[in-house]
Amino acid sequence: MKTALIALTTATFVGTAAFAAVADLDSDGDGVVSFTEMLASYPTLTEEGFSAIDTNGDGVVDEEEMTAATEGGLIPEA
Template sequence: MSRVSIVALLSSVFALPAFAMPADLDMDGDGLASLAELQTKYPEASKDLFTEIDEDADGFINDDEFVAAVDAELLPGTTSDQ
């Protein structure tokens, strides 16, 4: 495998977390955010908003649902000062 391929592969692997939910939202480290975890970072988040974001209705927000909520401007995007 060429050096360029290896660098491209490693870059894509390390770039993935930038599109996932922030670590301070997933407080228990299970890869999902509960309503309580969401309200810790976004105190204004209501149960109705949580239900709207939780597309698969499993009671948790996963990475895809979080990204979709940010894209739909249901939640503010993450920055280093949040």
């Protein structure tokens, strides 16, 4: 039971942190982050790096992709 509670708390925290990152980077308020919006905070990000983060290839990064990229170390240092 204790392990399940820790896992649930961790998952909630990680999801919340990713959402905050998307919200912080989302300058037009559409709920996702474009390559241009990410460049404002991550000027060393390349189009290839953005494509690796944008796993579904729709041209924007959503909360789920941001979480995966953060956990996978794909988000460059600001």
